[in-house]
Amino acid sequence: MVRLRRGFAAALATFSLGAGAPPPDKPGGWPAALVQLADINGLSASPDGRYVLFRIDRGDPGRNSYDLRWHLVEVATGRVHEVGNGGLPVYDDPGVVRRDLPVWSRDGNAAFVRALNADGAIGIWRIRPDSRTITPLLVPDGNAEGLALSPDGRALAYATGPARAEVLRAEQTEYDSGVRIDETVDLSQALVRGGAVEGRIATQRLIGHWSIRGGLMWQAPRQHHRFEFATGRVSADGPPRAVPPFTPPSLSVVAEAVEARKTTQATWSGGRGGVSARLGTRSLTCRAVLCRDRRVGWLGWRPGTGQVVIGFQDRRLAQTLALWSPSAGTLRVLARSDGLLSGDRHGRAPCALTRTAAFCVHSSAASPPQLVRVDLATGARTVQFDPNSGWRKYYRPQVEPLTLDLAGTTATGVLLMPPGAAPRRVPLFVNYYRCEGFLRGGEGDEWPLPELLEAGFVIACLNKAPEKGVQDAVRSYETGLAAVRALVDRLAEAGTIDRAQVGMGGFSFGSEVALWTAIHSDLLAAVSIASAQWEPANYWLSALQGPKTRELSKVVWGLGPPDETPEAWARLSPANNAARVRAPVLLQLPEQEARQIPELVVRLRDARVPVEFIGFPDENHIKVQPRHRLAVYQRNSDWLRYWLQGERDPSPDKAAQYQRWDAMRRTAKSARSSPALQP
Numbered sequence: 001m002v003r004l005r006r007g008f009a010a011a012l013a014t015f016s017l018g019a020g021a022p023p024p025d026k027p028g029g030w031p032a033a034l035v036q037l038a039d040i041n042g043l044s045a046s047p048d049g050r051y052v053l054f055r056i057d058r059g060d061p062g063r064n065s066y067d068l069r070w071h072l073v074e075v076a077t078g079r080v081h082e083v084g085n086g087g088l089p090v091y092d093d094p095g096v097v098r099r100d101l102p103v104w105s106r107d108g109n110a111a112f113v114r115a116l117n118a119d120g121a122i123g124i125w126r127i128r129p130d131s132r133t134i135t136p137l138l139v140p141d142g143n144a145e146g147l148a149l150s151p152d153g154r155a156l157a158y159a160t161g162p163a164r165a166e167v168l169r170a171e172q173t174e175y176d177s178g179v180r181i182d183e184t185v186d187l188s189q190a191l192v193r194g195g196a197v198e199g200r201i202a203t204q205r206l207i208g209h210w211s212i213r214g215g216l217m218w219q220a221p222r223q224h225h226r227f228e229f230a231t232g233r234v235s236a237d238g239p240p241r242a243v244p245p246f247t248p249p250s251l252s253v254v255a256e257a258v259e260a261r262k263t264t265q266a267t268w269s270g271g272r273g274g275v276s277a278r279l280g281t282r283s284l285t286c287r288a289v290l291c292r293d294r295r296v297g298w299l300g301w302r303p304g305t306g307q308v309v310i311g312f313q314d315r316r317l318a319q320t321l322a323l324w325s326p327s328a329g330t331l332r333v334l335a336r337s338d339g340l341l342s343g344d345r346h347g348r349a350p351c352a353l354t355r356t357a358a359f360c361v362h363s364s365a366a367s368p369p370q371l372v373r374v375d376l377a378t379g380a381r382t383v384q385f386d387p388n389s390g391w392r393k394y395y396r397p398q399v400e401p402l403t404l405d406l407a408g409t410t411a412t413g414v415l416l417m418p419p420g421a422a423p424r425r426v427p428l429f430v431n432y433y434r435c436e437g438f439l440r441g442g443e444g445d446e447w448p449l450p451e452l453l454e455a456g457f458v459i460a461c462l463n464k465a466p467e468k469g470v471q472d473a474v475r476s477y478e479t480g481l482a483a484v485r486a487l488v489d490r491l492a493e494a495g496t497i498d499r500a501q502v503g504m505g506g507f508s509f510g511s512e513v514a515l516w517t518a519i520h521s522d523l524l525a526a527v528s529i530a531s532a533q534w535e536p537a538n539y540w541l542s543a544l545q546g547p548k549t550r551e552l553s554k555v556v557w558g559l560g561p562p563d564e565t566p567e568a569w570a571r572l573s574p575a576n577n578a579a580r581v582r583a584p585v586l587l588q589l590p591e592q593e594a595r596q597i598p599e600l601v602v603r604l605r606d607a608r609v610p611v612e613f614i615g616f617p618d619e620n621h622i623k624v625q626p627r628h629r630l631a632v633y634q635r636n637s638d639w640l641r642y643w644l645q646g647e648r649d650p651s652p653d654k655a656a657q658y659q660r661w662d663a664m665r666r667t668a669k670s671a672r673s674s675p676a677l678q679p
Helices: 006-014 030-035 164-177 289-293 389-394 449-454 473-493 509-520 536-543 547-557 566-572 575-580 598-606 626-645 652-672
Strands: 038-045 051-060 065-074 080-085 111-116 122-128 133-138 142-149 155-163 195-197 200-202 204-206 213-215 223-228 234-236 253-259 262-269 272-279 282-285 295-301 308-313 319-325 330-336 340-342 357-364 367-375 381-385 398-406 409-417 426-433 458-463 497-506 526-529 585-590 611-616
Touching: 030 449, 030 626, 038 357, 038 367, 051 626, 065 381, 080 133, 111 133, 111 142, 142 164, 155 164, 195 213, 262 295, 272 289, 272 295, 272 308, 289 308, 289 319, 289 330, 295 340, 319 340, 367 389, 398 458, 398 473, 409 449, 409 473, 426 449, 426 473, 426 509, 426 626, 449 458, 449 626, 458 473, 473 497, 473 509, 473 566, 497 509, 497 626, 509 526, 509 575, 526 626, 536 547, 536 598, 566 575, 575 598, 585 626, 598 611, 611 626, 611 652, 626 652
Parallel strands: 122 142, 253 295, 426 458, 426 497, 497 526, 526 585, 585 611
Antiparallel strands: 038 051, 051 065, 065 080, 111 122, 122 133, 142 155, 155 223, 195 200, 204 213, 223 234, 253 262, 262 272, 272 282, 295 308, 308 319, 319 330, 340 357, 357 367, 367 381, 398 409, 409 458
16 A cells, blocks of 8 residues: 655655654654644734744644644744743544633733643643743642733733532542433433543533533632732632623624724625624724625734724635725725635634734645735735645645536535646545645545545545525535535546545535435445434434424424434434445544444444444544544545555554455445345
8 A cells, every 4th residue: 555655754754843744653654644734823913013922733643642832923023933832732622622822911021821731730821922931820729711811901810610629529429429410411421521621531511502511510600810910919809700601602793803992793694794893882884795795714903903804715715814994994805815814724713913914824725734924014925934844845736626516506625636647537535514724634634635645536625515595404415415426427527537436534514415425326435424423312312401402403404303203314314224325334433422323333234334333432523632533544544445446554453454344345245136135
């Protein structure tokens, strides 16, 4: 099996932090290089505009952790310095490394960040820009939360939750005496210490909106404090305060920014948007076409002005930066991107703004994250810092935008092809849902796309096609299937792909479309999914949370209790349609979602469909642990290459894997030849 070009492997061995990709945990291998790719987070500019802070996050499979390093930009000179270690990673739902923003003192001489230390405490660390150092400042008994500058600018305001020892005692008490099952308990995970909370495996509770979780004592009163800059004194800021009720996120307000007496927000509904601002008592609306026709990914006030920098995104999810002057009623485009221009890898965090420039993370389909500076006067864009420069030398696929005209809508996406001559009759891998920024592993970060390209695949990422009106699951799935069919037809007719060698992978909604495609078409020869599906068992687990989740199931999927909506379940449940699947199915699911899907797995096996079922402990929706990500990448590559190319990795460690798959192939072939086993 082709694993890695020799030149790229050599480059990985020579580039150091800040100059390129680090060496993989084991020499050679795109999956290891993908796990160790650098992400840029925590972008924040000092109030005086002299500095910009950001954090570089790299996965480390050897330690099964992440290396977090704060860096500093001197805005006047453009020089970038490493400040120091940012502590241990904190994993948040649905499976991401927490990205806390620094809080600056008003004079810009210090910034404060939360950090997790080796003892499991989340304290406050101070960054000194002048000395380029980061040191622990406060480590309270309860984890620090909600860092902010006090209204008078003289202190750092923060809160602390219950003492860590108190949380541990509460968890042990439940363990010893039994857990009362109510609407806050998710039975798909362990009752005690079933998920990540504030940097450790802890007991989780559902907090009242869909699957959002907090710790066991998430509602315990919080003590608020002040750290005085002048004296270093810490004092309580009043008595403990109750935690306010959780407010579900707005479905229409997609971005908002507040500064002093200025507020701006962006809305999006039904394919139309709006951007408005409130300056004191004045309310102003953006009249430009972009503000009406483009969704806003993020926005922020340009310091010291009444202007707003807006990150618009088009139907391909590529972002454009524009400068809006509410008082003058003008909108000026600053920079256009072939991908994302924002403050993180997902395109929804603001760039760090000074009076003269926006410091943004730029990434696109074949270009991993780098820090760029966009001049707010001219729009000129320059690379400020590139922690992934090694990738740009050795990863150069052909990139082609996709537009697929469907009945009543249009699907967009990106096609990646190996460099060189146009491929002829090669396998195709399709990933469906969102094509944001660098397509390292597709939506959900599960499939090693560079390795598949190297192996001769063509890669297609398709964005979920926009729909109008009330959300409808069947219509969404059918639209996804139509997009995949149109793509396969186009590429097969052009002679680019082999119609008999099409694989599809999906995460979350994308996994639902992948299985729908496998059930309702003969397009696929291999499938890989990373999330649970809507099945009767899943319905009842979620129904325990109360009437709101049952209502959501009814509105979105048209699914009520199985005995009340049997026709809807017969159509939507993959388990009920397992006998129609002909493509081999690999399921690599987080532990708590693996508990929701046994019926589908058993029915696939009963139908003699080749199926491999893998569960990953201590993971939520997105797999975040570096070793798990590495294992997922490797197994997905092996699966797709085995079923679509007939290739197998010669490593002795994988002999048992291929023996299982060979047996599955023989069983499936026998089933297809037996009339008694036909659907």
